[in-house]
Amino acid sequence: MHPLETQSGKKILTKIAKAYGLAKLNIISKITVGVLTHNFIVSDSPVTYFLREHREDDANRIKTIQKAEEFFGSGGIPVILPLKTLDKKGFVQYKNKFYSLFPFVKGISYKRTTVTPKAIRSAGRLLAKLHLMTKHNLPKIRFTKPKIKTSQNFTKSAAKIRKIISAKRKSDDFDREVLYLLALQEKLLAQNKINGTKLKLGQDHLTHGDYKLGNMFFDENDQVKYLYDTEKTAIVPRSREVARSLDLICFITGFEAKDFQKARTYLKAYQSVYPINPREVADAIRFYYLRYIGSLWVPDQYYNHKNKRVTHMIKRELTTIEYLGEHLDDYIKKVTSYITVELSDAVTAPTR
Numbered sequence: 101m102h103p104l105e106t107q108s109g110k111k112i113l114t115k116i117a118k119a120y121g122l123a124k125l126n127i128i129s130k131i132t133v134g135v136l137t138h139n140f141i142v143s144d145s146p147v148t149y150f151l152r153e154h155r156e157d158d159a160n161r162i163k164t165i166q167k168a169e170e171f172f173g174s175g176g177i178p179v180i181l182p183l184k185t186l187d188k189k190g191f192v193q194y195k196n197k198f199y200s201l202f203p204f205v206k207g208i209s210y211k212r213t214t215v216t217p218k219a220i221r222s223a224g225r226l227l228a229k230l231h232l233m234t235k236h237n238l239p240k241i242r243f244t245k246p247k248i249k250t251s252q253n254f255t256k257s258a259a260k261i262r263k264i265i266s267a268k269r270k271s272d273d274f275d276r277e278v279l280y281l282l283a284l285q286e287k288l289l290a291q292n293k294i295n296g297t298k299l300k301l302g303q304d305h306l307t308h309g310d311y312k313l314g315n316m317f318f319d320e321n322d323q324v325k326y327l328y329d330t331e332k333t334a335i336v337p338r339s340r341e342v343a344r345s346l347d348l349i350c351f352i353t354g355f356e357a358k359d360f361q362k363a364r365t366y367l368k369a370y371q372s373v374y375p376i377n378p379r380e381v382a383d384a385i386r387f388y389y390l391r392y393i394g395s396l397w398v399p400d401q402y403y404n405h406k407n408k409r410v411t412h413m414i415k416r417e418l419t420t421i422e423y424l425g426e427h428l429d430d431y432i433k434k435v436t437s438y439i440t441v442e443l444s445d446a447v448t449a450p451t452r
Contacts, residue, residue, distance in 0.1 A: 127142050136155050152202065165331055167239070219318050284425070285396075294389070301337035311348075343387070
């Protein structure tokens with residue numbers, strides 16, 4: 101049970117309500133989707149709100165996120181902005197946790213198997229519009245650079261996970277899938293010939309950070325109505341977000357013909373608003389692949405952080421890594437063929 105749902109949670113809710121000038125907040129229900137966040141629908145009758153417990157434990161990082169949200173909102177991106185407290189802040193701190201209240205909104209939320217071509221087209225156009233905002237000027241928002249992970253980190257982490265599994269009295273299907281995943285990743289890392297330092301990813305832009313269907317609401321015309329969860333926002337080459345969102349929106353269920361058709365729809369929609377050089381997208385996919393085969397995020401969450409909500413993700417990890425490990429060049433060739441553009445129309449700013 102989450103602390104907010106216990107007797108002590110009333111103290112937290114009371115402090116939050118007071119900070120926003122509300123009489124009393126009551127939990128209506130807990131949001132069950134998501135694997136990291138703890139969010140709730142709350143009310144100060146008769147008004148309903150969305151309450152977020154931030155993953156971040158750094159007030160400065162939360163301020164940075166909210167500055168990015170305000171920037172996106174100023175350019176017509178339909179982000180859901182947090183409400184302000186009485187002292188004009190966008191969050192409330194209780195001990196080492198931070199909370200924000202948002203307006204409670206409604207819209208159509210598509211499952212990965214039911215999304216329509218029209219919705220995919222709208223998502224592609226919106227991402228391009230979001231990136232286009234910082235084509236010429238980046239906002240004055242300071243981001244800390246992430247730590248660089250190395251193959252040594254992977255080896256140590258994999259050994260630790262294997263040790264945890266071997267110590268169990270009886271392994272289960274998830275354990276066996278993780279062990280297979282670790283062996284596959286080690287094999288692909290050993291075979292890898294991609295030099296990540298030589299990839300040309302293109303110009304830096306302010307990105308959403310976690311652009312996927314699960315962070316969008318659509319209207320009755322299949323247009324993106326609301327965009328939310330910008331906690332991974334960062335200033336990085338836009339090609340990285342194009343490559344990652346392509347995977348999460350179009351290939352989340354597999355790599356069949358219907359999935360490549362989604363990719364065609366998505367990329368052509370993006371290209372119609374803000375053309376991108378196919379070579380940048382190709383290198384961004386290679387970058388994404390390197391991140392994928394070197395990532396132990398799902399096993400780490402499960403074994404080291406006791407997060408059981410990630411168990412359903414292991415099969416998708418295996419499917420993607422198996423496919424890209426065998427067909428990376430063909431995948432790149434196929435999806436970049438959907439981005440036919442004159443190089444003079446694409447961004448040719450300094451690369452990184």
